[in-house]
Amino acid sequence: MKLFKIISLIVIVILIIVVYLQYPRLNIIAGYAAKNMSSNVFISNRKVAVINATDNNVPSIKLAKTEVDVKTKLTTSSVFGLLSRKALFRKGQGSVVIDNDFDIHQNFLIPKRTANTSNLAYPYGTGAPSDSVFTNINYSNLTAAIENGFVENNKEFQKKTRSILVLYKGHLIAEKYAKGFDKDSKFLGWSMAKSLLATIMGVLEHEKGFDIQKPVIESLRLKDWKNDNRSKITTHHLLKMISGLEWEEDYAKISDVTKMLFMERDMTQSQVNKELEFEPGTHFNYSSGTTNLISGILRSQFKTQQEYLDFPYTELIDKIGMNSMLFETDMEGNYVGSSYAWATARDWAKLGLLYLNKGNWNGTQLFNESWAEYTTTPTKQSKNEYGAQFWTNTDGFIPDAPKDMFYADGYHGQRIFIIPSKELVIVRTGLTHKNRTGSYDIMNSLIREVVGSIK
The missing domain is CATH 3.40.710.10 (DD-peptidase/beta-lactamase superfamily)
Incomplete structure (x- = not known):
């Protein structure tokens, strides 16, 4: 009996350690599952069961259990009952992973839209595509090329x-x-x-x-940037991904990009708070945070x-x-x-x-x-x-x-x-x-x- 108690205690301690170490990851798993489900249901009009069987049926994400409330437009995902995240759909602005402080009852602005109702043929209007035949196209080969794009012929992975x-x-x-x-x-x-x-x-x-060549600090009030070489960063540097700012773009783990997408309230600030690793204009580093900073510049x-x-x-x-x-x-x-x-x-x-x-x-x-x-x-x-x-x-x-x-x-x-x-x-x-x-x-x-x- 004493040995059993000792073993049970060890198991409990191990579980506590595992949960503690993996908790941030559970946060991202639940956040991804909720956001992906919400957008697919309310934007793409797809069925919950289909999304669970396909888009959310991937390593890690499939661990989350997700429920959708069509009336409130709230989607909730939880992992083993240890942690849950919610996503809210807002008309005109789409779905977003929310935190506990987010007011779901606030009035959300809706972007002004003016749909193109021209009866011109697609792509310049809403009419059916024109029935055009080009003599320089081998349509049999073209059809085969498109069909081949859907054929699953690789044992290592599926095209889907x-x-x-x-x-x-x-x-x-x-x-x-x-x-x-x-x-x-x-x-x-x-x-x-x-x-x-x-x-x-x-x-x-x-x-x-x-002017994309002007320093970012001329558009945004970034006090910290004024004191170092970040003051030299331009929108051009951001567009080209050569700002020199720190960033880790890895979707397979807890990284800058996954924390930004599933945990941040203001995604335009995720890159702002990073330090310089390289002189602006000298080093390429692919960064989703950089692009969202550009979104902040646009807003300014x-x-x-x-x-x-x-x-x-x-x-x-x-x-x-x-x-x-x-x-x-x-x-x-x-x-x-x-x-x-x-x-x-x-x-x-x-x-x-x-x-x-x-x-x-x-x-x-x-x-x-x-x-x-x-x-x-x-x-x-x-x-x-x-x-x-x-x-x-x-x-x-x-x-x-x-x-x-x-x-x-x-x-x-x-x-x-x-x-x-x-x-x-x-x-x-x-x-x-x-x-x-x-x-x-x-x-x-x-x-x-x-x-x-x-x-």
Whole structure:
């Protein structure tokens, strides 16, 4: 009996230690599960059971038990009953993981929207895509290329492709969806939101003369930055991810990015509070915190939050008819430019087409042509892989793709590929659980086959 008590005590102590050490991780697991469920249910109109069986059925996250209250728009996730997190859906601002101090009954501002109701054919209107036939396209090969993008032929991991769409010379020439998805399904872009935010900054430059070369401290009151070399950091440095600020971008553990996305009230401040590791402009470090700091700079350009919330929609998103788009905010009402924008594959393709046309949308210039060149010019410190919130293929990282290709790149294999030399935009969404390099085996094949079908 005495031995049993000793063993039981040891087991209890071990459990206490494990829970203590893993508690912060449980916080992030529950936060992710709640946020992901909330957005999928209330934005993408998907079923709870389906999300539990797919999106949340991944290592660690599947440990959470999640419940949705449709009436209150509250989603609650708990892990082993030890810790629970809540996410709230707000009309116009999307879902957000909340803390215990968050007032769910407050009045939330709603961004001003003006839907594009033009009867022009897609992509410039809401009409059906025009039935265009190009003699230089081998449609059998194109169809095979799209079909291959959905075929599961790798034992190590599954593609889990959800949509593939191809625009050629502004015409929809191919489109396919996995079971359960269609042209009206909204997909989370993850880091494709970075490219969206960069575009908004380009519009800000075009319309209001915003200067990306000015120090950040001229836009934001950052007292601590005035006393060291952080005072030299410009919006240009942030866009190019060469600010020199500390940041750890690792989604597999407790890191700067996971703490920011699932624990912070104001995500524009996560990067602000970091110290310099390198002189500004000398070192590339991919950072979602950096992008959310840019979102804070954007907000500083307006007198009111309502103006800030309206600007992306009235001056970009609605102007190009991305009617399905919802750009989510954090607890303080800041756009989460690093990660949280939802839209249909067709609407994501419109962003790519805007860049293919160097900022011109059906005759209206939304950002300067020089901005398109700036965002796609490779940053030397990134080994020529990164432009300004877009990735580039200048040095052939994707070997079978044209070197003038650039692209928006999101977690789990969300992509918008823009290929100027071929007049192509390719959108691919999915749930691919593979690191960035590994997932490019899928992307490389898709691009090679699509490009190869056009003579």
